[in-house]
Amino acid sequence: MSVLTLEQLSRLNPFNEMSENLCKQMLAKAEVIFYEPGGAILRKNQQSDYHHYLIKGGLEVRSSFFERFNFEYNDPRAIYPLENMAGRGAQVTAQSKCRVVRFALADIDRVTSAEPLPDYKLDTNTKDQLDNAYVVEDDSLNADWMSGFLHSPLVNHVSARDIQLLLTHIEDIEYTAGATVVTAGSFGEYFYVVKSGLAVVKTDPRGPYAGKEFSLMPGSYFGEEALVANTTRNAEVYMETAGVLGQINQQTF
Numbered sequence: 001m002s003v004l005t006l007e008q009l010s011r012l013n014p015f016n017e018m019s020e021n022l023c024k025q026m027l028a029k030a031e032v033i034f035y036e037p038g039g040a041i042l043r044k045n046q047q048s049d050y051h052h053y054l055i056k057g058g059l060e061v062r063s064s065f066f067e068r069f070n071f072e073y074n075d076p077r078a079i080y081p082l083e084n085m086a087g088r089g090a091q092v093t094a095q096s097k098c099r100v101v102r103f104a105l106a107d108i109d110r111v112t113s114a115e116p117l118p119d120y121k122l123d124t125n126t127k128d129q130l131d132n133a134y135v136v137e138d139d140s141l142n143a144d145w146m147s148g149f150l151h152s153p154l155v156n157h158v159s160a161r162d163i164q165l166l167l168t169h170i171e172d173i174e175y176t177a178g179a180t181v182v183t184a185g186s187f188g189e190y191f192y193v194v195k196s197g198l199a200v201v202k203t204d205p206r207g208p209y210a211g212k213e214f215s216l217m218p219g220s221y222f223g224e225e226a227l228v229a230n231t232t233r234n235a236e237v238y239m240e241t242a243g244v245l246g247q248i249n250q251q252t253f
Helices: 021-030 082-086 105-112 142-152 160-168 223-228
Strands: 031-035 039-040 051-058 060-064 068-072 091-094 096-104 171-177 180-182 188-198 199-203 212-218 235-239 243-249
Touching: 021 031, 031 180, 031 243, 091 235, 096 105, 142 188, 171 223
Parallel strands: none
Antiparallel strands: 031 096, 039 091, 051 096, 060 068, 060 091, 171 243, 180 235, 188 243, 199 212, 199 235
């Protein structure tokens, strides 16, 4: 099975309005990217020169901690670019192993304006083994936590000097998938920042969120309320995937 077939492409918007010949030209320009769970596909408030489409797996679109939704590749909405669905105010993150195809906006504009694309060679015999030209390794997961953290509400109220001081005191701890980080009812000892992987907040079934679970992607933080108020933890936090959390003890925080 090929990475992206002409039939798959012709179902996506705006390629579903193009002739077969133009779709073949765009198929040669497709760039396929694989993401592991927790990988950042689109970052919040980042200008994109591409249109991204989900063709395998599931993802989360998150505007804020409580404004988020998930969808799978077979959802009717998946025919539209992720940029149109999320807007610039949301972050899009892989929830499972994902396959995303992207096209440069410049190439789409050329086709829609009937300007021929540069010469290409379409390999119709490509198997499900990717040529390096089509694959972009997702190395954004480890680097993206800093960007997300520095744009968080917590940091907005902290001076640049104190932010730098805070970052110098972070201790990195590796966790395996399924490991419990925080137990509900325990006293808070640390403030945490997700550096890599995907953590999950599991709320109290008797509380206002009725046991709902919320994903924490790289750059997200938790534990500050219990440290400031010197209270017990009101939710459980566990690792959905293996990852690294930065922690700061109560005294330093």
